[in-house]
Amino acid sequence: MSLVVQVIVTGLAAGGVYGLVAVGHSLIYRLTGIVYFAFGDLVAFAVFVTLLVAAGTAPVSQTSLAPGRFLLALFVALAACIGLGAATYVLFIEPYLLRGSTLGWVAATLAIAFALRGMIGATFTRPAYVFPDPIPFDRIGHGGLVTIAGASVQVRSFFVIALAAALAALAAWALERTRYGRALQAIASDVEGARFVGLPVEGLVALTFGVVGGLAALAAVAAAPTAPFSVDTGTLLGLKGLVAALIVRFGSPWAAFCAGLGVGLAEAAIDNLRIGDFGLGPQYGEVLPLAFALGLIAYRSLRSDAAFGRA
Amino acid sequence: MSTTVVGQTGSALAAAGREIRAGWTLRTTLAMLAIAAALIAPGVLPLSGRMPDLAAFVYLAVAAVGLAYAVGLAGIPSLGQGVFLGVGAFTEAIARAKGGWPLVPSLLLAVVAAAAAGGLTGLATGRLRGAFVAASTWILSWIVVLTLTSFPGLSGGAQGLVLPEATVFGRTLTPTAHYELGIVLLALAIVAFAVIARRAPGLALAAAREQPNPALGLGVPVARLRLGAFAASAAIAGLAGALGVELAQVADPSGYGPVLSFKLFVAVIVGGARMPLGPVAGLLVISVFSHAAEQIGGLRGLPPGRLEEMLTGYGLLLVLGLGGIGLLPAARGWWDTRRGSSPDAAPPTHVEPLASVEGARPLAARGLSKRFESLVALDELDLDLTPGTVHALVGPNGSGKTTALRALSGEQRPDSGSIVLGDDPLGPATQRARARRGVVGTQQTTAIFPDLTVLEHALVGAGLRRRRSGPFRTLFRTPQARAEEANAERRALGALELVGLLEDRGRPANELSAHRQRLLMLASALATQPRVLLLDEPAAGASSTELDRLVSLLQALRGKGLALLLIEHNLRFVRRVADQVTVLEAGRRIASGTLDEVAADENVRAAYLGRRSF
Numbered sequence: 001m002s003l004v005v006q007v008i009v010t011g012l013a014a015g016g017v018y019g020l021v022a023v024g025h026s027l028i029y030r031l032t033g034i035v036y037f038a039f040g041d042l043v044a045f046a047v048f049v050t051l052l053v054a055a056g057t058a059p060v061s062q063t064s065l066a067p068g069r070f071l072l073a074l075f076v077a078l079a080a081c082i083g084l085g086a087a088t089y090v091l092f093i094e095p096y097l098l099r100g101s102t103l104g105w106v107a108a109t110l111a112i113a114f115a116l117r118g119m120i121g122a123t124f125t126r127p128a129y130v131f132p133d134p135i136p137f138d139r140i141g142h143g144g145l146v147t148i149a150g151a152s153v154q155v156r157s158f159f160v161i162a163l164a165a166a167l168a169a170l171a172a173w174a175l176e177r178t179r180y181g182r183a184l185q186a187i188a189s190d191v192e193g194a195r196f197v198g199l200p201v202e203g204l205v206a207l208t209f210g211v212v213g214g215l216a217a218l219a220a221v222a223a224a225p226t227a228p229f230s231v232d233t234g235t236l237l238g239l240k241g242l243v244a245a246l247i248v249r250f251g252s253p254w255a256a257f258c259a260g261l262g263v264g265l266a267e268a269a270i271d272n273l274r275i276g277d278f279g280l281g282p283q284y285g286e287v288l289p290l291a292f293a294l295g296l297i298a299y300r301s302l303r304s305d306a307a308f309g310r311a
Numbered sequence: 312m313s314t315t316v317v318g319q320t321g322s323a324l325a326a327a328g329r330e331i332r333a334g335w336t337l338r339t340t341l342a343m344l345a346i347a348a349a350l351i352a353p354g355v356l357p358l359s360g361r362m363p364d365l366a367a368f369v370y371l372a373v374a375a376v377g378l379a380y381a382v383g384l385a386g387i388p389s390l391g392q393g394v395f396l397g398v399g400a401f402t403e404a405i406a407r408a409k410g411g412w413p414l415v416p417s418l419l420l421a422v423v424a425a426a427a428a429g430g431l432t433g434l435a436t437g438r439l440r441g442a443f444v445a446a447s448t449w450i451l452s453w454i455v456v457l458t459l460t461s462f463p464g465l466s467g468g469a470q471g472l473v474l475p476e477a478t479v480f481g482r483t484l485t486p487t488a489h490y491e492l493g494i495v496l497l498a499l500a501i502v503a504f505a506v507i508a509r510r511a512p513g514l515a516l517a518a519a520r521e522q523p524n525p526a527l528g529l530g531v532p533v534a535r536l537r538l539g540a541f542a543a544s545a546a547i548a549g550l551a552g553a554l555g556v557e558l559a560q561v562a563d564p565s566g567y568g569p570v571l572s573f574k575l576f577v578a579v580i581v582g583g584a585r586m587p588l589g590p591v592a593g594l595l596v597i598s599v600f601s602h603a604a605e606q607i608g609g610l611r612g613l614p615p616g617r618l619e620e621m622l623t624g625y626g627l628l629l630v631l632g633l634g635g636i637g638l639l640p641a642a643r644g645w646w647d648t649r650r651g652s653s654p655d656a657a658p659p660t661h662v663e664p665l666a667s668v669e670g671a672r673p674l675a676a677r678g679l680s681k682r683f684e685s686l687v688a689l690d691e692l693d694l695d696l697t698p699g700t701v702h703a704l705v706g707p708n709g710s711g712k713t714t715a716l717r718a719l720s721g722e723q724r725p726d727s728g729s730i731v732l733g734d735d736p737l738g739p740a741t742q743r744a745r746a747r748r749g750v751v752g753t754q755q756t757t758a759i760f761p762d763l764t765v766l767e768h769a770l771v772g773a774g775l776r777r778r779r780s781g782p783f784r785t786l787f788r789t790p791q792a793r794a795e796e797a798n799a800e801r802r803a804l805g806a807l808e809l810v811g812l813l814e815d816r817g818r819p820a821n822e823l824s825a826h827r828q829r830l831l832m833l834a835s836a837l838a839t840q841p842r843v844l845l846l847d848e849p850a851a852g853a854s855s856t857e858l859d860r861l862v863s864l865l866q867a868l869r870g871k872g873l874a875l876l877l878i879e880h881n882l883r884f885v886r887r888v889a890d891q892v893t894v895l896e897a898g899r900r901i902a903s904g905t906l907d908e909v910a911a912d913e914n915v916r917a918a919y920l921g922r923r924s925f
Contacts, residue, residue, distance in 0.1 A: 029442070033442060034442060035442045035443075035445060035446045037445075037449065091628075091632055092628060092631055092632055096631075102386075102388055102441035102442065102445075103382060103386070103388055103441075103580055103584060104580070104631070106388045106390070106441070106445045106576070106580075107576060107577050107580040107581070107627070107631060108628070108631045110390070110573050110576065110577065111577060111624050111627040111628050111631055112624070112628065113624075114570075114573060114620050114621075114623060114624035114627075115620075115621060115624025115625050115627075115628055116624070117620050117621075117624070118618065118619070118620035118621020118622065118623070118624050118625070119621055119624075121620060121621065122618055122621050239449075239450065239453055242446060242450070243450065246443075246446060283461035283462060284461070286457050286461070287454055287457050287458050287461060290450050290453060290454045290457070291454055293450065294435075294447055294450055294451060294454065297435070297436070297439070297443065297446075297447050298435030298436070298447075301435060301436060301437070301438050301439050301443075302434075302435070302438075
């Protein structure tokens with residue numbers, strides 16, 4: 001029982017971040033028809049900019065941080081993330097989209113991913129970084145841990161889950177209720193129509209590339225102190241978010257978010273749960289959800305009766 | 312007897328020699344010189360210390376050229392080439408290190424394993440659109456690397472798998488021997504790419520890459536060709552991976568991850584996926600970036616490889632940002648504009664006028680019905696197409712004309728009803744099976760293959776009748792394949808002559824006017840040697856002179872014994888060509904007969920002619 005609680009809490013906390021990445025992947029796919037392979041690396045970029053501004057590249061202890069400087073860091077990181085997301089779209093992706101070149105945008109998004117990875121790796125040269133915690137969770141419970149139904153879980157996990165759910169709700173709300181969101185819906189359903197009624201399509205799409213990155217980055221920053229953060233953590237975030245988005249076929253923000261939660265839960269359960277003597281263990285946790293998604297895609301492809309061009 | 316055989320062999324060799332001389336160009340000479348120079352380089356230049364690196368690079372280039380079969384020929388954005396290299400490498404390593412197999416059988420096993428992995432991946436992703444193929448193969452790359460790091464036992468633990476020394480006829484394979492072997496394989500892979508790309512299988516793949524649906528309509532086996540291209544691409548990677556692991560003598564799982572797949576993909580794109588030498592050029596560009604990164608990183612005292620990803624990424628973004636997908640195509644375009652290239656203007660010697668239909672058969676449809684949710688598109692439609700007649704299908708917009716055509720051509724299956732050609736029920740036959748029996752349709756929208764020339768376009772249609780010129784026979788230039796190619800070209804030229812596009816045969820199809828693009832679609836359909844031809848609004852956008860020419864064209868086709876179905880709005884045009892008219896309204900046939908009979912029909916007047924006059 002205690003293990004189940006622990007799996008649920010850690011799974012939902014990890015899944016919340018995947019879910020926000022999945023929301024971003026879905027939105028981008030529905031706006032442009034592309035898969036943004038650099039998404040996870042853009043999120044990692046924002047996390048590392050936060051770290052750079054808040055604490056520099058030196059090793060940090062978890063508590064040596066002034067809240068004011070952290071907020072500044074977060075602000076700088078979000079601005080940089082939005083700017084960079086928009087710039088990469090305008091410079092490298094849109095030209096190939098306009099030419100209808102699938103091969104072009106796949107190559108461009110991957111090149112962006114590796115350029116970002118390299119940029120981070122050249123600045124932060126150690127394999128992984130412990131992330132400072134701006135909110136003093138360690139003062140709650142026993143050094144940041146509370147015991148629920150016999151399981152000791154990090155207080156931060158609840159904060160991450162709540163924040164991620166709030167951000168997903170914000171995204172869903174903004175998409176339905178704001179002018180910006182309705183403009184995005186118009187673009188997703190009919191680009192030419194949106195252009196015809198005078199929407200600045202290119203600008204809105206470019207902005208969205210940054211905004212979804214920033215949204216996911218907020219959750220990633222909140223979750224980052226849980227475990228050491230590295231460049232690969234970011235890339236894997238992007239990958240798992242993509243898997244979640246693929247499972248729900250780039251569906252609505254809520255569907256994508258829930259799929260992300262599901263991937264997180266599945267990972268935690270595979271890592272930790274044992275049924276009798278049978279348990280898979282942590283080496284299966286990352287691989288199996290990916291394999292499941294791949295199998296699902298193959299199944300849908302083979303079952304579909306459309307000749308070509310279906311998801 | 313034996314002298315006859317010798318004589319025949321001699322004349323065959325002489326003919327082959329003549330053909331080689333006729334096809335020998337400056338490019339062939341340059342290619343031969345380049346291969347020779349690459350082969351003798353280790354003996355002349357002081358390279359002995361660099362041989363292992365050079366050999367490894369050449370094997371990587373082989374894998375990159377292999378990837379171009381999937382990316383360039385078939386247009387599949389595969390991000391999994393690293394996986395197939397890894398499958399080849401680990402099959403080889405396990406067979407040799409654990410199974411104790413000799414070199415050659417284990418190489419064969421590695422190629423088969425990689426081809427099977429590629430075939431399975433191709434099968435699973437074959438019907439997905441590009442974005443999903445890229446995502447799935449990318450996920451596959453990550454699955455492999457995560458599995459190998461999570462289960463180190465699979466790949467021989469921390470040391471990796473160590474291979475015994477490779478020997479061929481008792482002699483050890485040195486790095487120099489690997490290099491020479493690699494150069495030969497690279498040359499073969501490049502030549503094979505060039506041969507396939509410009510001939511029937513390559514043209515069919517190009518058509519399917521641009522526009523899968525019209526390609527299906529011409530009977531191109533799109534799924535099978537794509538699968539073949541993907542499997543071939545994986546097989547080549549498997550061979551390169553297996554030989555690479557023989558060269559390194561140790562299989563290290565960390566090398567076959569997403570980074571390798573990314574590098575190979577970008578090499579192909581940057582160099583030019585559709586040019587045989589493109590992948591090699593792209594790989595050279597990437598190597599320049601990574602070497603520069605190594606040097607700079609060394610100066611700054613950074614660990615090796617730290618800057619490599621960054622500079623490679625920046626360099627590629629620079630190339631891609633400048634719009635340079637395809638350095639070689641860009642260079643060639645520049646060269647052509649400087650030199651002022653002229654498409655071949657010499658009159659073709661062999662034009663085969665379109666033959667009359669042999670074994671003409673009527674097509675009879677009975678009780679065709681099709682619903683789209685609550686909308687009834689076709690309601691118990693009967694239709695008869697007789698050889699040597701033109702049957703026009705008319706009716707208001709949305710009356711089900713195009714749905715009827717699609718049901719006949721096999722593009723869309725009707726919910727119920729039967730379609731019989733002669734006494735041969737077409738039932739669930741695919742578009743390709745119908746096209747082979749002689750039932751071919753054209754699309755309502757102009758759907759041409761923009762990358763192909765006019766002649767190549769018609770050759771895609773003529774390719775339907777290939778029997779002995781599949782990819783392998785084409786590759787080995789067997790006499791049957793060459794005879795069939797010549798035959799197909801004669802027929803394609805004949806079809807172009809008939810529609811009046813012979814003079815344009817060397818031009819890119821997308822330079823033609825809209826009406827001529829329609830004629831080109833018609834010519835491609837004619838090149839399949841159809842018995843029954845289904846035309847969706849061929850007169851759309853035609854001027855009055857063009858209309859006159861179209862009338863005589865359709866009359867000529869009728870004279871050759873084709874059964875023609877014509878969907879048409881222009882009733883003046885219908886009056887000039889149609890022997891039979893069927894009027895549809897809301898998916899039902901409301902009248903049928905000659906145009907005058909139909910025009911006199913009460914139902915038709917009520918439904919349709921109240922708004923128009925003949």
